[in-house]
Amino acid sequence: xxxxxxxxxxxxxxxxxxxxxxxxxxxxxxxxxxxxxxxxxxxxxxxxxxxxxxxxxxxxxxxxxxxxxxxxxxxxxxxxxxxxxxxxxxxxxxxxxxxxxxxxxxxxxxxxxxxxxxxxxxxxxxxxxxxxxxxxxxxxxxxxx
Amino acid sequence: xxxxxxxxxxxxxxxxxxxxxxxxxxxxxxxxxxxxxxxxxxxxxxxxxxxxxxxxxxxxxxxxxxxxxxxxxxxxxxxxxxxxxxxxxxxxxxxxxxxxxxxxxxxxxxxxxxxxxxxxxxxxxxxxxxxxxxxxxxxxxxxxxxxxxxxxxxxxxxxxxxxx
Numbered sequence: 001x002x003x004x005x006x007x008x009x010x011x012x013x014x015x016x017x018x019x020x021x022x023x024x025x026x027x028x029x030x031x032x033x034x035x036x037x038x039x040x041x042x043x044x045x046x047x048x049x050x051x052x053x054x055x056x057x058x059x060x061x062x063x064x065x066x067x068x069x070x071x072x073x074x075x076x077x078x079x080x081x082x083x084x085x086x087x088x089x090x091x092x093x094x095x096x097x098x099x100x101x102x103x104x105x106x107x108x109x110x111x112x113x114x115x116x117x118x119x120x121x122x123x124x125x126x127x128x129x130x131x132x133x134x135x136x137x138x139x140x141x142x143x144x145x
Numbered sequence: 146x147x148x149x150x151x152x153x154x155x156x157x158x159x160x161x162x163x164x165x166x167x168x169x170x171x172x173x174x175x176x177x178x179x180x181x182x183x184x185x186x187x188x189x190x191x192x193x194x195x196x197x198x199x200x201x202x203x204x205x206x207x208x209x210x211x212x213x214x215x216x217x218x219x220x221x222x223x224x225x226x227x228x229x230x231x232x233x234x235x236x237x238x239x240x241x242x243x244x245x246x247x248x249x250x251x252x253x254x255x256x257x258x259x260x261x262x263x264x265x266x267x268x269x270x271x272x273x274x275x276x277x278x279x280x281x282x283x284x285x286x287x288x289x290x291x292x293x294x295x296x297x298x299x300x301x302x303x304x305x306x307x308x309x
Contacts, residue, residue: 015243018241018253018255019239025255027241027253028251028253028262029243083280086284090284090286091286118271118273118288119249119264119266119271119273120262120264120272120273120274120275120288120289120290120291121273121275121288123251123262123264123273123275123288124262124275124276124277124286124287124288125286127253127260127262127275127277127286128277128286130260131260131277131278131279132279
């Protein structure tokens with residue numbers, strides 16, 4: 001399957017970030033992998049949007065919760081496909097990703113983490129995702145009018 | 146070369162490679178990138194464990210609290226030793242701690258190009274550590290059980306601080 005060169009992870013809460021310098025850094029909390037995948041084999045998944053076209057960031061920033069509030073109030077984190085690919089190769093069978101367009105979101109995809117890993121191993125992969133995340137705060141993004 | 150205290154998980158980093166990276170690799174990489182102590186791109190603190198101590202003081206699970214206090218004590222002691230040896234290092238990045246939904250504690254420590262983490266679980270055999278670095282520091286990953294925190298912290302801090 002062809003992949004765009006990057007994907008976007010929305011940042012819903014400020015506690016998904018860590019202060020640690022001039023720029024905020026992603027915390028492991030940004031990559032919880034709480035959701036158990038419905039498809040065997042058992043993975044835990046984290047939603048992302050692939051940058052299929054130039055509106056992917058704008059679309060992500062406009063996504064809303066059921067109550068109409070903005071889903072990603074804080075901003076977004078950018079992950080590059082080539083880095084995800086390296087992580088996948090390094091942790092073959094433990095980490096993966098996919099495109100999975102759904103109704104109303106052609107950009108949608110998932111990061112996948114094998115279920116049942118020891119916590120430190122899971123955290124190591126979450127941390128690898130965090131360190132490769134380029135955090136962009138909503139206040140620093142100007143949408144094209 | 147100093148032995149790394151615990152071997153990495155199978156499939157991540159071989160023991161010998163982790164040794165090399167911690168002891169030798171980082172010295173070359175970070176010194177090239179940062180150019181010296183003045184350019185440390187992180188906001189350091191004179192009390193880097195303050196926030197973590199506050200969080201741990203409120204942990205309800207006694208086993209988790211005891212492990213976390215012991216870990217912080219070891220880290221604090223090692224920081225003191227590092228500062229005695231390296232008087233040019235005054236500010237050290239803060240250790241972030243938070244309580245997870247299941248009552249365990251997760252700690253994250255961010256250094257330039259490197260992240261260290263600890264998970265403290267109700268069953269101490271489930272507690273662990275992990276280290277990851279970015280591409281400037283050769284993108285290595287390692288993790289293991291937190292069975293000998295004193296030795297682990299000594300190696301981690303010695304390697305990291307030697308390159309700040």
